[in-house]
Amino acid sequence: QMQLVQSGAEVKKPGASVKVSCKASGYTFTDHYIHWVRQAPGQGLEWMGWLHPITGTTNYAQKFQGRVTMTRDTSVSTAYMEVSSLRSDDTAVFYCARDNDFRVWGQGTLVTVSS
Amino acid sequence: QSVLTQPPSASGTPGQRVTISCSGSSSNIGSNIVNWYHQVPGTAPKLLVNTNNQRPSGVPDRFSGSRSGTSASLAISGLQSDDEADYYCAAWDDSLSGVVFGGGTKLTVL
Numbered sequence: 416q417m418q419l420v421q422s423g424a425e426v427k428k429p430g431a432s433v434k435v436s437c438k439a440s441g442y443t444f445t446d447h448y449i450h451w452v453r454q455a456p457g458q459g460l461e462w463m464g465w466l467h468p469i470t471g472t473t474n475y476a477q478k479f480q481g482r483v484t485m486t487r488d489t490s491v492s493t494a495y496m497e498v499s500s501l502r503s504d505d506t507a508v509f510y511c512a513r514d515n516d517f518r519v520w521g522q523g524t525l526v527t528v529s530s
Numbered sequence: 531q532s533v534l535t536q537p538p539s540a541s542g543t544p545g546q547r548v549t550i551s552c553s554g555s556s557s558n559i560g561s562n563i564v565n566w567y568h569q570v571p572g573t574a575p576k577l578l579v580n581t582n583n584q585r586p587s588g589v590p591d592r593f594s595g596s597r598s599g600t601s602a603s604l605a606i607s608g609l610q611s612d613d614e615a616d617y618y619c620a621a622w623d624d625s626l627s628g629v630v631f632g633g634g635t636k637l638t639v640l
Contacts, residue, residue: 450629452575459532460567460575460618462629476628510574515622515629516565518586520574 417441419449419511419521426527427501434497435524437511444492445469447513451485451496454523455507465515466494501528533558533630534619541638547607550635552619554600558630562622564602566595569616569634578617579604606637614639 422436437449451463464475466485473485484497494511506528513519535553542548552564563582567575579585581597594605602621606613619632 459634460631462631474627516577516580517567518577520576523574
């Protein structure tokens with residue numbers, strides 16, 4: 416079945432970077448956009464941007480421009496999302512999701528930023 | 531502050547019909563499809579229905595979506611205890627060139 420499997424939880428110090436992976440299976444990875452969504456503890460969903468898996472073209476939400484980089488490796492059907500200069504308020508669960516209607520979701524990756 | 535506005539909470543009794551509203555503007559709800567998601571705390575969200583009333587396979591027709599102008603609604607009929615969750619609306623925003631979400635509505639089944 417179609418699924419997105421994300422990398423495991425991370426603990427980072429303020430100022431560090433984190434790279435989360437999202438591996439696709441059960442469908443052709445290059446046929447569908449990948450989006451990333453953030454959810455801080457007890458808060459709502461926040462769209463971060465999308466990645467076109469064929470061209471590598473990205474579109475970031477203004478809030479995350481300059482601090483977020485989305486990439487992919489088509490040889491392993493995996494998308495990546497890196498956040499740099501982490502702050503304590505970046506502590507959140509990060510989700511990848513497929514297609515513009517977020518039809519398929521990864522299980523989420525908790526990133527904790529703490530000194 | 532979310533771009534789309536949802537009531538923070540809603541409630542109903544088993545078997546009842548409840549609706550959740552989502553208010554936006556001409557650049558999002560007024561011109562684009564609105565999708566609704568259901569999230570049980572601690573799990574990933576799940577696509578429920580859109581404003582064209584299209585549902586992924588496996589989602590029962592108890593869930594329906596509609597739009598009027600710059601507002602959208604999710605209706606849940608025949609409320610069940612396992613419908614208790616957080617519900618989010620989302621739409622593409624032409625002005626922001628991105629997806630915007632509502633703040634979420636916590637549905638309680640009494």
